[in-house]
Amino acid sequence: MEFKEAKNKFVQTWGALGSQWGINKTMAQIHALLMVSNEAVSMEDIMAELQISRGNASMNLRALMDWGIVYKEYKAGERREFFTAEKDLDELAVKISRERSKREIKPALKILKEVSTIEAKDSAEEKHFVDQTSKLYDFVLKADNMLDKMTEFNENWLGRLVLKIMK
Amino acid sequence: MEFKEAKNKFVQTWGALGSQWGINKTMAQIHALLMVSNEAVSMEDIMAELQISRGNASMNLRALMDWGIVYKEYKAGERREFFTAEKDLDELAVKISRERSKREIKPALKILKEVSTIEAKDSAEEKHFVDQTSKLYDFVLKADNMLDKMTEFNENWLGRLVLKIMK
């Protein structure tokens, strides 16, 4: 397999994986492209490589920057903007997990708390509901906190964790 | 908030969360419904509660059973089939992570391996590509193995892990 083919395969795969995890395909593809580029890439080049429109490129770059995993870069004497991706994988994982926690887990926890604290009447049905949603609340809260703690390690947290868990 | 309202809110929230994580809304809603039901539910009842068609119910129940998180149940003297969800959250998390690993992570790893082992010529660009995709391969492999180990604990693995990591 030659370089160009490999690069394309990687970008496509990363895009597909993104969709499966609720991240839009183009956003994941742009990220993939930047991750494996050794230098900052202009919007023009991104558009050309991925065959996407200007608007699409712009919107997804904005989204990636909101997630904190892609940065704008300015080159001396160049009017146009260039983009780079966070390339440190530990840092990337930390940022993604922080954002997803903030955007999705935290709001879900809020709802879980609400519904698990209703006044359960005497019916078995209602008791089971309160019991199950309470357990779910605890579980999700614990998992969310753990993710936080895990990634808080900083500097090769995944490697360290593996050691800690194995031992 | 009264029971019916809370139940509906929970089902809707779980459905929305599902979509955000690449699981279709109805599938997540059916799962939510079964999770908080204290007894097995018939397809008719699922259709009525979620206002969905027979085909939709049938397909998503099949998918949930394929994931191993919903079971068919037969009641004596009843022709129809009833469904229940895995209610143990540790077990649920284990099954979901196993399936996603098998369906998504493992195939992605295969591609990562392929593209990271191309013959890198002398250009900085190609070297960076091989370097970055190799790192990604290692990272994903390590994370995948860790998930496996984590959930292998069995019996309240999350609680135990929290202890282990905190200490």
Added chain:
DNA sequence: TTAAACTTTCAAAAATAAATGAAAGTTTAT
């Protein structure tokens, strides 16, 4: 074996999400 009671399948329709592209908005050099 038949028919009633139920489930599954899948082509078509509907709903949802993503992409386009032209117009509006910015920035910078002169």
Added chain:
DNA sequence: ATAAACTTTCATTTATTTTTGAAAGTTTAA
């Protein structure tokens, strides 16, 4: 202040995913 070079926005179009529902399939009881 102007215009060239570039980016963003958003109404519309396109693509993708999900849902429907009717027909085909299956199981069970008599």
